[in-house]
Amino acid sequence: MKAVVYKGPFSVAVEEVPDPKIEHPNDVIVRITSSCICGSDLHMYEGRTAAEPGIVFGHENMGIVEEVGQAVTTIRKGDRVVMPFNVACGFCKNCVAGFTGFCLTVNPEPGFAGGAYGYVAMGPYTGGQAEYLRVPYADFNCLKLPEGTEFEDDFILLADIFPTGYHGAELADVRPGESVAVFGAGPVGLMAAYSCLLRGASKVFVVDRIKERLDKARE
Known part of the structure; x- marks a missing residue:
């Protein structure tokens, strides 16, 4: 399949990489229909992390389920799904307590808790800026x-x-x-401002220096 591969600071390329396969009965394979570029991807792209060449980017993914592991019970082939960027098991004590970003079972890196698709030190999970993605613990x-x-x-x-x-x-x-005042009108800042309105805030002030971002906030 084709995927966006990190080659080094300020260098990525679309290359052929192996198709993902079911590795565990709880996995599914998703055909990607949308994958976002996150500001966190830029940390790797700009060489500000310990990312090694070869990482496939992409932790904001959605698509159609193409293949289903034998132990998956709630997801079926053909389902349209979106995947939270955190990879989590759902059953460790942190997940049960609601701290899925600090899942204790998905990351073999010493000293790290939590996993993510296509991100340095966040486990062996290929990113979704690609044609297909393996999703563990799919349920x-x-x-x-x-x-x-x-x-x-x-x-x-x-x-x-x-x-x-x-x-x-x-x-x-x-x-x-x-x-409420929200400082920074990037994508997350705009969603924070919108969320404040959803929670009933009477006034939301969005602060930024970039005109296009402020124009979007006014929408």
């Missing part, structure tokens, strides 16, 4: 979506940007009637 890591092709650009936000922004509003304990 836990696949969010089933309505059938069809509508709202593709909206549903892909569920992989990272929207829940990350909402999490910020939740941590800030935004309540109905409050006034």
